[in-house]
Amino acid sequence: MQDRVLKVLEFTKVREQLLAHATSTLGQGKIKQLIPSTDFEEVVRLQAETDESATVLRIKGNVPLSGIYDIRAHIKRSVIGGVLSPHELVQVASTIHASRKMKRFIEEIAEERTEIPILMEQVERIIPLTNLEQTIKMAIDESGEVLDSASQLLRTLRQQLRSNEAKVREKLESMIRSSNAQKMLSDAIVTIRNDRFVIPVKQEYRSHYGGIIHDQSASGQTLFIEPQVIVQLNNQLQDIRVKEQVEIERILTELSSNTAEHEAELQIIVEILTNLDFIFAKARYGRQIKASMPLMNNDGRIALYKARHPLIPSDEVVANDIMLGKDYTTIVITGPNTGGKTVTLKTLGLCSLMAQAGLQVPAYDGSELAVFNSIYADIGDEQSIEQSLSTFSSHMVNIVDILENVGFNSLVLFDELGAGTDPQEGAALAISILDEVHKRGARVIATTHYPELKAYGYNREGVLNASVEFDVESLSPTYKLLLGVPGRSNAFEISKRLGLSERVIQSARSHVSEDTNQIDKMIASLEDSKRQAEVEQQEARDYLRQAEKLHQEMQKQMQEFYENKDSMLEKAAEKAEKIIDEAKSEAESVIRDLRKMRIEKHADIKEHELIDAKRRLEAATPEITKSAKQISKKSKKPTLMSGDEIKVLTFDQKGTLLERVSDSEWQVQIGIMKMKVKEKDMEYIGAPKQVETRPMAIVKGRDNDVKLELDLRGERYEAALSRVEKYIDDALLSNYPRVSIIHGKGTGALRQGVQEYLRNHRSVKKIRFGEAGEGGSGVTIVEFK
Known part of the structure; x- marks a missing residue:
């Protein structure tokens, strides 16, 4: 791309805005060199990495990229034998620490099943130099001071230094507290000149203390004198300081050598942190201007929806659709x-x-741009x-x-x-x-x-x-x-x-001219038509949104209805079961009384006693009352088949039977919706034309009822196979064309055993996994010959 074009189209200003979102000079350096690419594959990758970083920002809000320094010059100087300063070594340790934090941060996000392959590829190359980081931090604090813990010798020298300094101060403080000190000293303080302890003496009393003059005040009236009595002590302090500096130099040389040994790893860390700072700066800038990732193509197609100029304030800019290339x-x-x-x-x-x-780019999602040469x-x-x-x-x-x-x-x-x-x-x-x-x-x-x-x-x-x-x-x-x-x-x-x-x-x-007037009238008409079309389009979108909202609300209400309905049926079943249990208990009580009477009266039971016992038995039988309407419908209800037209009573809507879900429930098509409906909530309308009907097999008797599905979840392997064998025989006797066996997913052992048995059964025509609405791979559908 021509530099003039980048300037004319104000890409340079965008680059300047992007600089503010980098957290280090490394990232800023890469941003300053940013130019558009003309390679399609590279552009797709660049967009993907920006999208990944935007996803991370959306999930976490921020990224731990602080503490990054440009240590490339430090690394190079250590490799050629130079000694790094304490501040430079602190920057090396801080950069290593930042790389470890960033590596752990990205890996934790990836463990949460967030797809960020490009960022993972970056941090996988980072080699955590924990030992080098800890060695530097144990020797130098964050302010760049070499710590006593850097070596045993340095700790000993500093202890000696503090002890001797205390002796010197004690000696000088005794001198300034003397009776003559107030007259001979300009101020009763101990100070330092040329790394030696001195006291401020008036000019006329210079000979009283003897020693060495290190400095004087601007007026010349005060001399900063090292008294003769502490010259030797100051000499000892100076000797210890020299040894201290020699030891510090040795420690820095050793740390610099350790840094040089890890040159390759440190260069990789700098490269990756530069890339990550640059990538997340792009994502932060995109978030600021409310941008989205465009779909890139190599065919010259442009489709920008509600595109905005990023340099115009958001409260002033007007968004436009721009289409070109198709x-x-x-x-x-x-x-x-x-x-x-x-x-x-x-x-x-x-x-x-x-x-x-x-x-x-500042445009709606789904916008598309081309990669131009x-x-x-x-x-x-x-x-x-x-x-x-x-x-x-x-x-x-x-x-x-x-x-x-x-x-x-x-x-x-x-x-x-x-x-x-x-x-x-x-x-x-x-x-x-x-x-x-x-x-x-x-x-x-x-x-x-x-x-x-x-x-x-x-x-x-x-x-x-x-x-x-x-x-x-x-x-x-x-x-x-x-x-x-x-x-x-x-x-x-x-x-x-x-x-x-x-x-x-x-x-x-x-x-x-008349032609010009005609053209203007034509353009005015086109503008009016355009505005009217946009208004109508917006109204159509509003109607569509309202319809979608109503559709969602209706589905929600239907779901709530069926959930509540099932709950009420469950409560009714529990209540009926309780009544039956009470009836059984009463019947057993009657039988016990009869036996007792027979024994006590030697079978000489009066007629009125038998009548009374019979009455108690009849009273114990629960009565279930049904409305005449329900009885009438039940008596007239024909055998239902797939394709029959029915009326769903709850919604007063006509529908078509698709397939039986269970022995009391069908899947029904109502308009564009499919739903499960209980048989008792249907009213039969008519059978489809040219559809051959056959009677449904019904097995009467409460003890002989065979369901259309067998639930094996929670069963042990051998017991489950035994149940399957008996269930298949019962289903065949009931003339069922198809049944379902629920075995769950689990480890797959039960599913494999069940399907192996079914494949070898002579009466089984076909087996398959359930579809999405039938239970998926947790259910096996069995069809008989």
């Missing part, structure tokens, strides 16, 4: 000055550059005073360069094509230039004032007219792009709104 490859935009034509060009150009640089832009007044070029000449120099290099996989943006010269000649040149670029297969957007170009889109295949909307009422542009509608002059309307006489306006209209 049904048409050239767009000619006409409209008034300051109407937003140039912003539209820059929005498309800048979004393309951002996408090819791996940045997300080159992007050209002739935008703005680039008049050069030094070269004595006019505006027209300056534009023409750029256009000549574009025509020399443009190809099929190019995006070309022309602003005010042909402007700056005679209108007739300028329009002719503009048409010729557009024809040439369009013929080469490039994607082109051009803006112009020339009315001759309004008809350009109608005379060329693959060319579309467009305009920017202007509100005549407010005398201001709306900055809204209207694809398929050419721009028109608003001079008469604006003049009228500003108070120009109607007579003058009518006179002006008479000087305009």
Whole structure:
């Protein structure tokens, strides 16, 4: 990409904004070198890594990238034998620590089943240099001071140093507390000059203390003297300090040598942390401008939905849809000055550059952009005073360069094509230039004032007219792009709104050709139709959203209904079971009484006693009352078959039976919805035409009922197979064409054993796993011959 294009389309400003989102000079350095790529595979990878980092930010909110330093110079100096300073070694340890934190952070997110393969590939290359980090931290604190714990000798020397300093201070403090000190000293303090302890003595008493003069005040009235009595003690302190410095130098040399030994690992750490800082800076910037990842293609297709210019404040920018490269490859935009034509060009150009640089673009999800080999832009007044070029000449120099290099996989943006010269000649040149670029297969957007170009889109295949909307009422542009509608002059309307006489306006209209008037009327009609279509489209979207909402609410209510219905049935069954248990208990009591009477009275039981016992037995039998309507329906209800038309009583809707789910429930198609419905909630309407019906097998008797499914979950292997064998025999006796065996998923041992038995059974025609609505691989469906 040309540097001039990056500047004209303001990619350099985006890069400057991106800098603020990097956390280290390493990331900032990479951002400063950022340019769009022209390699399709690389752009796809760059977009994928930005999307992964955006996902991490969405999940975690932030990333632990603090404490990163550019230690490349430190590493290089340690390798050639240089001794690193304490601050440089602290930066090395801090960078190692940051790499360990980042590696652990990314791995923890990946363990949470978040797909971030590119970030994982980055951190997998990091080798945690924990030993080197701990060695440096044990020797040097965060402020760059070498610690006593760095070596045993250093600890001993510093203890001696503190002990001797205490002796010197004690000796000097006794001197300044003496009776003569107030008269001879300028101030009763102990201070340091040239790393030696001294006291401030007045000029006239210099000989009283003897010793060495190290400094004097600005006025010369005070001398900073090291008294003779502490010279030897100060000498001893100085000797210990020299030994301390020698030991510190040895420690730093050893740490620098350890750093040099890990040069390769440290270089990899710096490289990866640079990449990660850069990647997450892109994601943070995308979050700031509310951007999304565009779909990239290599076919020149552009589809930006509600695209915004990222450098215009969000409360001022107008979002536009921009489509190019599918049904048409050239767009000619006409409209008034300051109407937003140039912003539209820059929005498309800048979004393309951002996408090819791996940045997300300020547009809705699902937007699509192409990877171009080159992007050209002739935008703005680039008049050069030094070269004595006019505006027209300056534009023409750029256009000549574009025509020399443009190809099929190019995006070309022309602003005010042909402007700056005679209108007739300028329009002719503009048409010729557009024809040439369009013929080469490039994607082109051009803006112009020339009315001759309004008809350009109608005379060329693959060319579309467009305009920017202007509100005549407010005398201001709306900055809204209207694809398929050419721009028109608003001079008469604006003049009228500003108070120009109607007579003058009518006179002006008479000087305009009839063709021009017809074109303006046609454009006005197109604009009205466009606005009306957009309003109707929005209304249709609103209706669709309302319908979807109602559909969801209806499904939710149906689900709640069936859940409550099942719960009520369960409660009723429990209550019935309780009544039956009570009846059984009462019956047993009656039988016990009869036996007791027979024994006690030697079978001599009176008739009234038998009648009373019979009455108690009859009273113990629970009564289940049914409405006449239910009895009538049950008696008249025919055998149901797949395809029968029925009425679902709960919703008062007609439906079609699809298949039996259980012995009391069917799957029913009602309109576009499928649902499970109990048989008692149906009313039979009629059978489908030319459908052969056959009676359903019914096994009577409570003790002989055979269900259409066998639940083996929780059973042991041998007991489960025994149950399967008996169940298959019962199902065959009941003439069932198909049954279900629920074995669950688990380890798969029970499922394998059940299916092995069924495959070898002579009466089994076919077995298969259940579908999504039947239980999936946790259920085996068995069909009999």
